[in-house]
Amino acid sequence: MHIKITGSGSYIPTEVILNEDFKNHHFFNSGGTQINNSNTVIIDKFKKITGIEERRYASKELNTSDIAFLAAEKAIKDADIDKETLDYIIVAHNFGDVDKNSSQADTVPSLAARVKHLLKIKNPYCVAYDVLFGCPGWIEGVIQAVSFIKSGMARKCLVIGAETLSRVIDKYDRDSMIYSDGSGATVIEVTDKPGGILSSVSASHTLEEANFLFFGDTYNNTMNDPTKYIKMHGRKIYEFALTHVPLAMKKCIDNTKIDISEVDKILIHQANEKMDEAIIKRFYELYEKEVPDNIMPMSIQKLGNSSVATIPTLYDMILKDKIKDQSIHHGDLLLFASVGAGMNINAFLYQF
Missing domain, CATH: 3.40.47.10 (Thiolase/Chalcone synthase)
Known part of the structure; x- marks a missing residue:
């Protein structure tokens, strides 16, 4: 049995945030005192350490489950499968759906359930659930999908990593420049092709x-x-x-x-x-x-750290x-x- 990634897709948000867009921010350290260095010095040091030049933020009308769905559509098309044949939809994230105007996390129903709804999948035996495992969540989702397939519980799984970290950052924290938004999806299935x-x-x-x-x-x-x-x-x-x-x-x-x-x-x-x-x-x-x-x-230079x-x-x-x-x-x-x-x-x- 070979278990392979047969399709992939991603959604790269359209809002580009450059390093210089942080030049008017007021940065504080963890002790609550304002950092004395100029923002030019702070940003230059940040770029040298992280390599980040710019990052992407999701537009206000899109939430984490929305961009997860957009990546999922592409992965299903790339794999050339019938979405109704999916046995599992596994969505890795950390903060759920976070509205642009409110930092409250929303995880009911699960993001996987929302993605399945947006995909209009009718099959009730396509099981949708979320993985909270930090940044390694997508990899853990793949590992779980492989286990399901090896056990005979599944033949096709959709594994997605999606996050909108821009909604949970403290603008007074230098580390806020690291984080970004995005989503990537993969179809994992049994195949007769070698490897996997x-x-x-x-x-x-x-x-x-x-x-x-x-x-x-x-x-x-x-x-x-x-x-x-x-x-x-x-x-x-x-x-x-x-x-x-x-x-x-x-x-x-x-x-x-x-x-x-x-x-x-x-x-x-x-x-x-x-x-x-x-x-x-x-x-x-x-x-x-x-x-x-x-x-x-x-990819961090242009996309920043979008977690899962x-x-x-x-x-x-x-x-x-x-x-x-x-x-x-x-x-x-x-x-x-x-x-x-x-x-x-x-x-x-x-x-x-």
Whole structure:
């Protein structure tokens, strides 16, 4: 049995937010005092560390479930399947539908149920549910879909990663420049074509790391604002990721008979350019190897960090020739990996 991604689709929001659009913001540190550096200095340092030049925000009339649906439509068409034959719709997100004019999260009904409704699927045995697993949610959804198929409970699954992080950011926090919106979708199914999912690994580090990403108050404590916003302990996440993500990636490879030199591409969560480069370097150091040229496609420069959407969006854009100097060919070995809130890590090895 071969289980493969037979179709992909993505939705890239139309609203482009440039770094210079933050030049008039007032940034505060976590202690509540305003940062003395000029915004020009803050933005320049931000770009050097993260690699982000611009990001995308969803237009006000679209919510997370809407953009998930738009990506899903494309994936179903790309896979050339009858939507009524889907056994599962799995939507990975973190904050549900968040109205542009209100930061209150809405998860009833589930986003997967909303996507199924928008797709107008009549089959009641197409089961729709959500995954909350931080940024690695789409990968975890794929791993679950593979398990359903291997167990005989399913033959076709639609797995979506969608997020509108622009609706939950604190404009007084420098980290607000990292986050963006987007969605990516994939159809996972049984096929007679060789390759597919070869190995996977998941881990949750919660003893000391559970609250490295959290919901917290605005950094501007002069505001009477009861709203909670996405917050993170950036240095702790960086150190955690550099230690644990390479080990998980290695475990995924070592579960097979494949040599690291055979891997053609690594599609890693687009969280921070410098961090991703450091993770890949440390990963290859575990095998006492140098990092190959052009091994890690990047989209963060133009799209920012859209959480669960970054990897499926990146994958779809490469296949649609929208990432410069990057391509995937039949037989290529791809290593997918992610890290995020929880703190959760996962990876899977895939032969295209």
